[in-house]
Structure formats: structure tokens, C-alpha cells
Amino acid sequence: MNAVAEAIAFDLASQKLRELNQFLHGDLGMVKQVRVLNPDGAHSIAVGVNAPVTINIAGHAGYYAAGMNQLADVDIAGNAGPGVAENMMSGRVHVHGFASVSAGASAQGGLLIVDGDAGLRCGISLKGGDIVVGGDVGAFSAFMAQAGNLVVCGDAAENLGDSLYEAVIYVRGKVKSLGADAQFEPMTDADHVTVAGLLKQAGLTHDPKEFKRIASARSLYHWNADANQEY
């Protein structure tokens, strides 16, 4: 560990992940920035952080990077494995490469930015967080998403927004198919403002008017015998 003023570095080539996470869970004192060198796809980097600290992961991260994040600003220079920023409560996680499956799963708050594509089930069970994906998202993205926004600047694969609750999805490109109970809806001024704000936070310059809105038709909110389970 090399402490220099308000910054500190952990080299996972020579230091254990345990040391990094334990440090991040303790009293950070004056430390404002933590650099993680040689992450080499390690799982559970910077999980359970609850402090307004900037964490720079200098490479690829494995499963659950920045899982359950609170307050921290986590920057991943490479790709992220499954479940990046899962159950995030607040703060910001920025993946500069691609994100694997279940990116931002169950996130209750905060902002997840993926510059590249995100895999299957991006934003599954989303509970209030916001996700901006610069590229495409895989099938079943925003499955059972309850609250929050998923902004997709590229295309969306099959069954987008299956079994949605109150989360809203915005897609700029093509949607291969919608899932059960998801429907296209007209974009309102409020939607344009929401999309513009999230794009700005993600450093993207697309025109919000290019996006389509997908939300729940709310036909699954109560059991319906006549639907014959075909929604």
C-alpha cells in the first residue's frame, strides 16, 4: 500500500482483496481516492463500501464489482463481470468497457454507467437506481424492474422489460421484442428531461427525442383468470 496524501493504492498482484475491502470498510480518514492496480478480473472488488470515496479500478473486474455500493464513485477502466453494482444504494459506478450479465441488478439508488454493451438481464429487479448503457443490452433486461430508469443508447434484445413494475426503460435503437406486460408509450416532456439528465451524467450527447419509452401495461398487477397465463 502506498499512501500519498489523500490517495492510496492497492496492488492486487501482491495484496489480498481482503485487505482492500477491509480498508474500504474502515475509517478512511483523509483518504479521498483509492486506486486498485492489477485487478485482473478479481471478484468482489470494492463491495459494501459506504463512504464518499473515489475508487479507480485500473483494469477488468470480475463478479460483483462495487456490489451494494453506498456513496462511493467507482470507476472501472476495463470490463466488468456479472452483477456489477448489484444492489447499489447510492453513488456512481462507471464501467468503461462492457458489462456482463445482471449489471445493476436490484439497484435501489445511484447511477450505473456502462460505456459499452451490457449482457443479459441488465437492470433485473431494479428498485430505484438508474442505469445508462452506451451500447446494447441483452435479453430480459429490466426483468421485473420495480423502480428507476434504464437508458439504452443502442439496441435491446428479446423480452425487454418482462413483468415490469414501475421502472421505465428508454431505448434509442431497435427493440427485438418486449416481454410480458411491457409496452411502448409516448415520450412526454418529463421523459425527455429524465433522459437528458441521465445522458448528461453519463457524458453522452444523444438527442433525448431519439429515445422510445417502455413501461408496464400493469395487466399483471392482479391475477387474471381470463388471461390464460398468456400476457
Added chain:
Amino acid sequence: MDNNTPDTGPSLEESWGYDRKTLDYIQRASATGLYEIRGLGAKRRVPHFDDLLFLGASLSRYPLEGYREKCSSKVVLGTRFAKKPVELEMPITIAGMSFGALSANVKEALGRAASEVGTSTTTGDGGMTQEERNSSKTLVYQCLPSRYGFNPDDVRRADAIEVVIGQGAKPGGGGMLLGQKINPRVAKMRVLPEGVDQRSAARHPDWTGPDDLAIKIIELREITDWRIPIYVKVGATRTFNDVKLAVHSGADVVVVDGMQGGTAATQTTFIENVGIPTLAALRQAVEALEDLNMKGKVQLIISGGIRSGADVAKALAMGADAVSVGQGILMALGCNSGSYMQGGKHISAIADYTKLGTAPGFCHHCHTGQCPVGVTTQDAVLEQRLEPAVGAKRVRNYLKTVNMELTTIARACGKQNVHHLEREDLVALTVEAAAMAGVPLAGTSWIPGRQ
């Protein structure tokens, strides 16, 4: 009629295949187009702990004096990796039951009772309430597929985390909580619109198989600084393989829930037809741990129809380290009782059972939120029928009684510690129970399928 012929009334022969219960099911389905959803567990008769007996001490074994000699019932759970394992005074824990299914008063009562007798209680789908955290000395926090109300602050203040793969009443199925129980507080905790029929996912959102689960467990350990145990709970189906996979995934404790386990709301066809009996699951779970040489290193909790000290004793003798009780706890609180206590007086609830089309002793209407005794409800009036102090006392009494029965049986078998009970102390009353439990049929040395 000939005066010499006795009057026996009309000759009525009920069909075995189309008895009154089946007729009622078909006619109800044809009238409504809906399957039945109900609470509690399987009502069908399956081989169970009732089908086992203990071989008390005699000439070949030496008993302990029932009230004089000590018999320990302490248990430590989570010794494999956790810095701070869960230490309990009795091997009888309170199963996970959600705030939403149960009222906040009930959750508080459970925490108070568990703390008084030195055992643990468990959250459920929907998150941790302040009431249950404040009242529970030892609280197990469930991590469920829905992740309703799941957050890192509560992860950090939990005494153990239980990753729920499934439950005995509905292995392979997600949960449901019907709209009438989604009141403003429940809705807020679960981030759902008020009054919707809530569906819980059947699969976790961020992992899909045992290899992923191993990584998920590491994440939870990292978040909690390896301080608290991680349990993995499975519904009983392919239990031998599931327990092995849970151990390989890094579980400190495996919880196996048999098909008699309860639920707040599930399809009747699911409750009665999916999963295997607790007795069969327990034997498979123990064999899996023995096969891995992990018996005693990974603790086993069994649940699903545990009612009495005898059930607990038999479960421990078969190899469980502890049990978990759900429905028994609800009944201790007053579930299916004809009255509830209010200001120290018994008040009849019969009329409210009648309104639901049922009666005390037969009620399984937890899913409606109209519990006549205020246990499984979110209704502002009905929930007042369960006073936390009254509920806590009843559950405390029940748990104490069950533990005393457990130690009584252990002493009779010559054990100074309830965990010294062993399979050799058991025999079975039926061929089926002998085969499932792997103990000899009473009066013989025959274990069907093994010898």
C-alpha cells in the same frame, strides 16, 4: 319396505378417486377458472417423525436422571468460516417468515421470545423491520431472489445471512403476497405499488448456479468482513446433491426445508405435490455431509413440520444440528385458535373464521390478510389482536416446552448433550419411514433398501 328388513338408510358409497375433497376442487375450478392459493403447509399424510420411536435406556444403555443431571442443548452454528458463529441456548430456531406475511407486532413478538430463550429468529421476503432487529438478540437476515428490502445496512447489522434458494412448501417457485397485504409500509419496504399482487422471483437476479453461488457467498463475506455465518436454505427435492452443492459453494450452515414446511401464500397444487418429506430429506442431507466428511464442520438445520420436542429429538438423532420452526410458532401465537387475547381477556374470533368460510382448526387463509387472530395480517384493526407481549410469552413458553421435551428424551436415552442422540437410538414404525429415515423397522434389524 318389508318390516323384517332393517332400515339402514340409502346406500351411499363415496368414490375413492372422486371423494368430496376432489369434487370440491373440480367444481371450484370449473366455477372460477382459478387455482386455489392458500397458506400453511401440506395437509396430506406423509411419512414423518411420528413414524419413528426412541429406544430408551435399559440394561444395555444407562439413563440420566430426568430432573437432576444436566443435559446441554446449546448449539453453535457457522463454525466453518465465520469469525463470530451463532451461539444458541437451544437447537430450536424460528424460521424465516416475512414482514408482509406477518404483522410488525408478530415480528416483534418473535424477536422478544427468541431473545428470552436464547435462540435466533429470521427475517423473510420483504426485508428487516426495526421492530424485529431491536427485539432480536440473534437475527438471521434472508437474502432472497426478490431482494425486497435487502440492503447493506441491514446486512451489516445481521447476525447471519441466509441465502434462500427455495422453501419446502414450494421448491422451484417464487413467492407471492396478494394485494390485500401490500399496505403502505409493506409497499414502501418492497418498492412496490400499494395493493398489487406481488410476485417474488423464483431465481436470484445476479447468479444462476452453484459456481456463481460460491462467488456470491464470497461477496457477502467480503461485505461483512467474514464476521458472520452464511446459511444456504434449500427446499427439499434432490437433497443429497443440493446439500453437496451448497457445501461446495461455501455455506457455513445448510438449511433443508421439507415439503411439510409452511408458506404465506402458494398454489395448493404446489404445496401438496412438489418436494419430498422432511424425513427423507434429512437422511439425504446427513448422508451428503458424511459423504463429504463435512459432518460437524458444516451445520445442518432441518425444518418442515417440526412441532414438538420429540420431533426435534428425532431430527437431532438423525443428524441435524438444529431445527427451524415456522408453523408451530404461528400456532403458538394463536393461529387456528378460537379466540385472541385483548387486555388480558379471551375474545372469540369464531365469527371472523366463519366470514372466511372456515373454522378454528381448519384455517389456512393466511393469504387473505384477514387472519381472525391477528397473526398473518397487515390490516390495521386485525393486527392489534396480537399484542406483542402476549405473543412473546406464548412463543417463549412453547419453545421452552419443546426444549424441555427434547432434553427429557435425551436423558432417557442416556445423553448428557442433546447432540449425542444418534440414529442407533431410533426405530421406525412403518416400512416407508424406515426406508426414508434409514433406521430399522421396530423389532427388526431391517432397513429397507439398505440391507
